[in-house]
Amino acid sequence: MEKLLNAANTAKLWADSIPYMLQFRVLNTISSVTGEPLRNPQHFKKYAPKLLKDLNKAFYEDSKDLHEGLYPLELRKPIEIKKQLSGFKNILFDYPKVLKRKKKKETKVDSNYPDYFSRTFHFQTDGYTSKESADLYDQQVEILFTGSANVMRRLLIKELTPFIDQNSKILEQACGTGISSLMMAKAFKKSHITATDLSHEYLEYANEYNKLNNISYLHSDATNMDNIDDAQFDVVYSVFLHHELPSKQRKLAIEEMIRKLKPGGYGAILDSAQIHDVPHYEDILLEFPKRYHEPFYTNYVKNPLEDILRESGVTIINSSTRFLSKCVVFKKL
Numbered sequence: 001m002e003k004l005l006n007a008a009n010t011a012k013l014w015a016d017s018i019p020y021m022l023q024f025r026v027l028n029t030i031s032s033v034t035g036e037p038l039r040n041p042q043h044f045k046k047y048a049p050k051l052l053k054d055l056n057k058a059f060y061e062d063s064k065d066l067h068e069g070l071y072p073l074e075l076r077k078p079i080e081i082k083k084q085l086s087g088f089k090n091i092l093f094d095y096p097k098v099l100k101r102k103k104k105k106e107t108k109v110d111s112n113y114p115d116y117f118s119r120t121f122h123f124q125t126d127g128y129t130s131k132e133s134a135d136l137y138d139q140q141v142e143i144l145f146t147g148s149a150n151v152m153r154r155l156l157i158k159e160l161t162p163f164i165d166q167n168s169k170i171l172e173q174a175c176g177t178g179i180s181s182l183m184m185a186k187a188f189k190k191s192h193i194t195a196t197d198l199s200h201e202y203l204e205y206a207n208e209y210n211k212l213n214n215i216s217y218l219h220s221d222a223t224n225m226d227n228i229d230d231a232q233f234d235v236v237y238s239v240f241l242h243h244e245l246p247s248k249q250r251k252l253a254i255e256e257m258i259r260k261l262k263p264g265g266y267g268a269i270l271d272s273a274q275i276h277d278v279p280h281y282e283d284i285l286l287e288f289p290k291r292y293h294e295p296f297y298t299n300y301v302k303n304p305l306e307d308i309l310r311e312s313g314v315t316i317i318n319s320s321t322r323f324l325s326k327c328v329v330f331k332k333l
């Protein structure tokens with residue numbers, strides 16, 4: 001019976017991923033016409049069967065977590081076609097600018113943010129520095145991962161469940177639009193999440209659309225969190241931050257996580273899988289930054305997070321992967 005339920009819930013995830021696959025196809029067709037396909041056709045041919053198998057495994061594992069009550073059903077909101085269509089219309093409207101930027105290799109954004117941040121990440125308009133970009137962000141990420149982004153994000157819930165009690169104080173670095181904050185706040189209803197980001201514009205979006213009683217959004221730079229008291233959180237985490245940081249800032253962000261944790265507290269980093277996690281996908285990982293503007297990604301995938309964490313003095317509790325993502329959990333002694 002359990003297996004049947006998990007299979008049915010896996011099938012639902014497949015059904016929900018179809019609209020994203022179609023949107024990816026449309027964008028890839030437009031991109032290919034202009035000579036900038038979104039993926040390497042040879043790689044796709046070689047790796048598609050394995051990728052589909054691993055995607056199915058991720059969907060199945062996530063369905064098992066749902067069945068085991070690790071997260072509430074409300075996190076599996078079926079996709080709203082009307083919202084998708086309107087979002088996709090806006091993505092398409094913006095797309096000529098993305099393609100032009102990509103062709104001209106325009107990677108800088110004019111802003112008062114630090115240099116490494118003032119970039120057109122993924123070649124998206126304004127990088128992370130405008131509300132318009134925040135409006136498109138969540139759907140664009142799901143299109144990129146063909147409907148598996150939230151499934152990958154939910155690995156964080158599974159990995160942190162043993163370490164989150166009632167009333168835990170949780171800190172999130174780089175919450176973006178608040179999509180992971182909302183997910184965590186719904187999974188751990190009695191905890192409180194202080195969700196931070198460097199982008200004022202993304203925080204504004206999070207505050208407008210992803211509010212909940214047990215989340216407070218706060219501006220803070222992950223590499224310098226002086227505006228937050230030290231050693232006061234039971235749990236600190238980030239989602240999809242580290243691959244977008246230069247190595248110096250990556251180390252600083254980890255040190256800030258540790259500084260904000262109480263002794264005995266737990267941290268978790270959910271991000272892209274690195275080469276040592278999935279050596280069989282090395283080609284795919286190294287291709288990604290060539291197609292999307294990800295200036296620090298190659299350095300990220302070659303330098304294990306586990307090593308940086310150990311050098312920073314924490315104990316690794318677990319490191320696991322789900323599809324193209326990984327989650328490392330550590331403890332501050």
Ligand SMILES: C[S@@+](CC[C@H](N)C(=O)[O-])C[C@H]1O[C@@H](n2cnc3c(N)ncnc32)[C@H](O)[C@@H]1O
Binds near residue numbers: 180
């Ligand atoms: C790929 S997005 C991930 C957002 C979100 N966590 C998610 O799951 O979609 C990267 C985020 O990191 C934020 N960011 C980058 N550098 C940062 C820094 N130094 N401090 C805080 N946030 C930062 C960006 O503003 C952006 O919201």
